[in-house]
Amino acid sequence: MKPVLSDNDRSLLEKRITEAEKITRTQIVLALVGRSDSYAEIPWKAFALGASLTGLLVFSLDLILLTWIQDTTVLISIVTTLAVAAFVVLLTILFPGFARLFLSDSRAETETRQYAESLFLSRELFSTARRTGILLLISRFERKVVIIPDKGLSNLVNQDNLMSIVALMKQPLAKNEFRQAMEIALDELIRIIEPCPSDEEVANELSDKIIEDKGL
Known part of the structure; x- marks a missing residue:
């Protein structure tokens, strides 16, 4: 599959991921897939x-x-x-x-979430020491966004927070501006998550490389 994100977009986003992880003390994974189901x-x-x-x-x-x-x-x-x-x-x-x-909106929402949950498990994003992994997945065909924070962030990120992030991403996604949408999400995660100040260095437990796949 031909990459949707340019090399420059990838480079910029990976730098932003590193910065966001240092500030939020989390492990963030971004994914961009073609579609979440074949919809026979x-x-x-x-x-x-x-x-x-x-x-x-x-x-x-x-x-x-x-x-x-x-x-x-x-x-x-x-x-x-x-x-x-x-x-x-x-x-x-x-x-x-x-x-x-x-395609009904509810079906698209369900399939995108199932794909995201499967990706979260298959990539073992739950394997961080403090269970602070976050998956943000954009499914292009469905035009849906799913954000899955691990249970270590349950006290910092709630459903309303996630819905507000998705809402802010809608405008750039409607224009197929995927890098801009992901940057908005990273900025919002930094704003929402307020970890206690610490001098402890944050280990990079999950790759910052953006997952890009055609999906199903």
């Missing part, structure tokens, strides 16, 4: 809609023109209906924005 139902929904609307239109025209009883007309009607339905399916493959029309 989308093509079928598109096909059904295309076939239904085209079938209704063709049937209406046949009634008006009084040609519906002819064998040739019936064959043409069937072929036209299937062709248009297949074309609508093709549109969902070529244009993600069109495909999203067949």
